[in-house]
Amino acid sequence: MDPYVAALLGTVALATLLPASGAAATAVGDAADIAIGLLFFLYGSRLSTREALNGLRQWRLHLVVGASTFVLFPLLGLAARGLAPFLLTDQLYTGLLFLCVVPSTVQSSVALTSTARGNVPAAICAGTYSSLLGMIVTPLLAAWLIGSDVRFSANGLLAIATQLLLPFLAGQALRRWTAPFIGRHKKVLALLDRGSILLVVYTAFSRGMTEGIWNQITPVRLVALLGMAAAVLGLALTTTSFTARRLGFRRADRVTIVFCGSNKSLATGLPMAAVLFGDAAGPVILPLMLFHQLQLMVCAIIAGRWSRRAPEPASAQGERVQITEARG
Secondary structure, three states, X not given: OOHHHHHHHHHHHHHHHOOOOOHHHHHHHHHHHHHHHHHHHHHHHHOOHHHHHHHHHHHHHHHHHHHHXXXXXXXXXXXXXXXXXXXXXXXXXXXHHHXXXXXXXXXXXXXXXXXXXXXXXXXXXXXXXXXXXXXXXXXXXXXXXXXXXXXXXXXXXXXXXXXXXHHHHHHHHOHHHHHHHHHHOHHHHHHHHHHHHHHHHHHHHHHHHHOOHHHHOOHHHHHHHHHHHHHHHHHHHHHHHHHHHHOOOOHHHHHHHHHHHHXXXXXXXXXXXHHHHHHHHHHHHHHHHHHHHHHHHHHHHHHHHHHHHOOOOHHHOOOOOOHHHOOO
């Protein structure tokens, strides 16, 4: 088992056995907010302005990725409505639908694209654009598709922008000074990335324990949820691959479209869920967590196979990123 997957499962177990409550819950929640803000500050520091502007030239690629993330996935989520409340509880189905409106990830998409010898700069831009767009589109889609369970308001959008967008913009503004430091401490910052997500998971599941989260999830429903997450991932991978081929994209761009268009961001989705669902976020984030683990394992296998099938283009040499260094 991947150590990060094990750490996520361990964090859920810890929150189940020793949930934070009272003053401790407040302190852990504040720490999680700070950690996620720092994470997006690092995202902003890593992306050069020139790289971001150059990425706009590949608007067709980004349009396909955006359509997969914010059109295809919500349609797949709506198609699963018939499973509630028979196989999935209403809250689990809400979580599945929320998963389908979360933006694409940055780090794992880039790492997978690099491993499969795809277009790495395009993957960086596609993941970043998706995250930035998702700060507005995800709450709007969640409010439209999920309805009254979502605490949608101007204050909620402001909270998301304050926690995610402002740190990203600050990272962009200070990149001249922060980028060299980040380049020298990649391994330490990778641990910070993962630690931030683990802290948010612990906070969300601690809150969920007070709501009796595990009383709502039987083994049958957990298996059904895992099967639905696998089906959504499989359909997304198949559709993005087929679409990229039909539209005539070159191989490197097809790799980017498949991974960026089929992956979802845990780092972005968790704080959004905390804002949009409050104390009820525990069971809502469970589908996103399961999907995140599936996408890491399945896409890592696919990326490894693709890396052996085709020679690496000269333009991509030197751009490979170790997949174990990033999980988004």
